[in-house]
Amino acid sequence: MAGNENSGGNRPTAPQNNPANxxxxxxxxxxxxxxxRYISGMPYGQGQELMxxxxxxxxxxxxxxxIFGKQLGSLLDPTNNPSEPVTAGVDMGPGPGxxxxxKNISADTRLxxxxxxxxxxxxxxxxxxxxxxxPDSYKRFINxxxxxx
Amino acid sequence: MSRVAWLPGSLFDxxxxxxxxxxxxxxxxxxxxxxxxxxxxxxxNAFIYAITGDNIQGGTESxxxxxxxxx
Numbered sequence: 001m002a003g004n005e006n007s008g009g010n011r012p013t014a015p016q017n018n019p020a021n022x023x024x025x026x027x028x029x030x031x032x033x034x035x036x037r038y039i040s041g042m043p044y045g046q047g048q049e050l051m052x053x054x055x056x057x058x059x060x061x062x063x064x065x066x067i068f069g070k071q072l073g074s075l076l077d078p079t080n081n082p083s084e085p086v087t088a089g090v091d092m093g094p095g096p097g098x099x100x101x102x103k104n105i106s107a108d109t110r111l112x113x114x115x116x117x118x119x120x121x122x123x124x125x126x127x128x129x130x131x132x133x134x135p136d137s138y139k140r141f142i143n144x145x146x147x148x149x
Numbered sequence: 150m151s152r153v154a155w156l157p158g159s160l161f162d163x164x165x166x167x168x169x170x171x172x173x174x175x176x177x178x179x180x181x182x183x184x185x186x187x188x189x190x191x192x193x194n195a196f197i198y199a200i201t202g203d204n205i206q207g208g209t210e211s212x213x214x215x216x217x218x219x220x
Contacts, residue, residue, distance in 0.1 A: 075185060076185075086199055086200055087200060087202070090200075092201065092202070093200065093201065093202040094202065110174055110175060110176075110177060110178075113177035113178075114174075114176045114177045116177070117176060117177040117180050117181070118176070121180055125161065125164060125180075128155065128161035131154065131155045131161075132155075133154060133155035134155050134161075135155070135165055135207065135208040137165055137169045137206070137207040137208055138161065138164065138165040138168075138207065138208065141164070141165065141168040141169065141173060141176075141207075144173045144176070145176060148176075
């Protein structure tokens, strides 16, 4: 067979395969799509067929940003979903109620949480219940916590 | 011993406003929210108003007027 035995195929040492030569934007231009790539070593005719498939329609580019969710912000950060009411998923205020929540997170665990918080903070909260200016509403709440013990 | 006063915007005041606005059944989340470092009582009240859609409850004594944010 004539010709250089190294000709054709994907050459790992070629400039386009050097990672240092790939641009920060992915090297696929500014179209947001990925280029067609010839895959060698396939049975006769299939490589050409695959190439034709790749060039028949633009292929979507790599997604921007982290795939597995965005980094959680703090409680006071602006919302990432301004069209959704902050009370969505809660049975009060605007938006859908708790019936939209998955079943595994809609269990009411408030009583258990309340008991844990009462045990942890009640001694501190009790200190303010006897101040002369303490509002009755605060005293009523402390009495409620005392009943929960 | 110095006299301890009930101050608007203090932890205890925050507990009072959150617990009475969110309901006693939400005591745990009310206390956790009360421990956040709110910039001011007005900032805290605006947050309560945003999540309840109602005026702030608790601490109705004349010394501590509740700002009616209105609709």
